[in-house]
Amino acid sequence: MSLLSLKSVRTDIGQYAVLHDVSFEVPEGGVFVLLGRNGAGKTTTLRSIMGLWTPSPGSITFRGQDITAMHTADIARLGIAYVPENMGIFGTLTVDENLVLATATGRIDPDRLKWVHGLFPALETFRDKQAWSLSGGQKQMLSVARAIIEPRDLILIDEPTKGLAPSIVDAMAEAFREIAETSTILLVEQNFGFAKKLGRDMAVIDDGRVVHAGSMAEFAADRALQDRLLSLSM
Template identity: 60%
Template sequence: MSEPVLTLTGVHTDIAQYHILNGVDLAVPRGGVTMLLGRNGVGKTTTLRTIIGHWQTKAGSITFDGTDITGQTVPARARAGIGFVPEDMGIFSDLTVEENMILAAVSGPLDPARRDWLFSVFPPLRTFWESPAGTLSGGQKQMLSIARAMAEERVLYLIDEPTKGLAPAIVSTMAGALRKLKAQGATILLVEQNFAVARALGDTAAVMDDGRIVWAGPMAQLAEDAALQERLMGLSMEAH
């Protein structure tokens, strides 16, 4: 087994007066998709935002690609190769789709070959390339949000609930895009409440409760054990 691309060791994070993460230990293998699962409010989003640096750790350490990044800024973590897709999409509504994508290419101009590949993954991007992002549908905005993180090849992609509130056809498109990204050898840490999507995409899984990881292992093992799902996650996951 190769070294994990990302390791959280005893990570604690506070938001205002609230203690959200209570000693998170998490190892994300290089390559493939790791699902970060659990009931609502257990700290999944806070974990992603702590990894990218939106929230600073109160204690513990974060190692990425062999380097301790615990004290690094958000831009430094992005330059190191971490892409982040927030739950609220994080797009610029007044800018065109093209301008959103140009801003997302932090290393230089958007590579035309990469752009064309993204058009093949998300065809609406080509259709609305010169349109303001604010005029897109909800599903199209989510496509743009994920495409922005994919504007350049990243070592690690952090993606927070990409299928939340989307129609089944758009969910299928999202799952297909993430599958193509995975096929390129990418490493993805994915928060997802749709258990069918998690089962289809995940290679490994980590389940959170009360601000810590309470179970980690192969996604297939969790998917095949209904009693384990019930014990770890109750009925909040969408099993169909």
């Protein structure tokens, strides 16, 4: 059984149909990458999974349970976390306060915090600083850290490398590899070099529909298919 399954998902935003017929399966473990041109529907797919927008028709199941019409808070309690493109951190709170706020109980497990600090050492160095004062890369680290400060089965991450320096992107890749050892990551990413290093499975969305799905290794080896589906220089 797949960890996450989308079947014939359609999502309308106002009078516009953004997703027309999205179907794909995310197996448990590793990194699943969702690719596509700007405006293809990738972010809308993540927001639909998280219950921020409700698909109709279509279905979304997580560990065999239908979550299509569930509230976002209830979906989160099932073990799904979401890292939005805008990061979603609280600028006037400290790094530590942001992490505490992301827990269910208001208490952070010390061993878990030590692990998170190992992935992102800057968050330990600047733990008492307000989040607004962090660099762009450090804010992205904090956003991911909030999603993993408690164990999660599935983490949805939207464009984590956007605008980041290459050294920060490399550090993020190493962190994602370790996170994916215990959680499944569904990653939306425009940086194909970053995506192909991490992804085991993938799907391409175009105009609100999945137009290709399969192995990342096979897709990364097919330059003509990349150019046809993404219209990007790889």
